[in-house]
Amino acid sequence: MSRDGRGTVSNKARKPASGGARKHDVIVVGAGHNGLTCAAYLAAAGLRVLVVERSQNVGGACVTEELFPGFRMSTAAYSLSLLLPEIIRDLKLDLDLRPRDPVAFAPYENGGGLFLWRDPKKRSEAISELSSNDAGAYSELHDLFAEAGRRLRPLLSYPATRKQARRAFRDSGIEGLFKKTIDGSIADLCEEYFESDFLKGYVASQGITGTTG
Incomplete structure (x- = not known):
């Protein structure tokens, strides 16, 4: 979930580790793009973060799925206009953004x-x-x-x-x-x-x- 690996993502309940319950500072319900971004910021700040998601895929509206054999596509999001440059910078996202033309x-x-x-x-x-x-x-x-x-x-x-x-x-x-x-x-x-x-x-x-x- 974060650059230092302090965060985890789970889609099923886990048994407590031996010696007591697993400790987390924050539990984020839903691994959509907003939840993941929030969790990444919290984990980067040093908090122990758990993200839980019922789907096998993470990303929410920004997920990419293979809807037809050999063809992967975004099933919801079609624009990056709300992805703020500050988030790309803060989380050091390695993105190769290419504007589409025609729009x-x-x-x-x-x-x-x-x-x-x-x-x-x-x-x-x-x-x-x-x-x-x-x-x-x-x-x-x-x-x-x-x-x-x-x-x-x-x-x-x-x-x-x-x-x-x-x-x-x-x-x-x-x-x-x-x-x-x-x-x-x-x-x-x-x-x-x-x-x-x-x-x-x-x-x-x-x-x-x-x-x-």
Whole structure:
């Protein structure tokens, strides 16, 4: 569980060692990515940590499984956007992170599809096939959300209040976006910005990520 090996993971009850019960400072129930991260920090701080997990696989939403013979894939997580650089640094994780490009692909019903590239020019050219107006609108919305993300990211390290989140938007001059995205709905946002029903559908799908259980 940790660099010094002070933590253990178990998926079954163990009998106490001879001479008395096994002693732990902390017991983490569930070996999901949050539980494992918490346990790693605690173990690195010198505590004796036990992580218990009923599944044969550890990792929770970040687990990689062989769903089809020869094909291993993530069965839940699809993005590393919430993996803070501080965690990678603190836990000395040996990760080779490679950004995907295109960022997203949305297939057309009759073949082909919309590729959303990292390069703003390529992305706008792709969206222009649906609507030239939408290409500019998407870039505008993309930049607004990017700024909002930069303002909100520091709040992820503690249980921030709604008031603090609103202030983060206001300080960046985009309080109106807070009202649209937090108080409003993704459907209203799509109707305001876009002409293409296809693009509305893609953007709206991003608004329900993480809300289905």
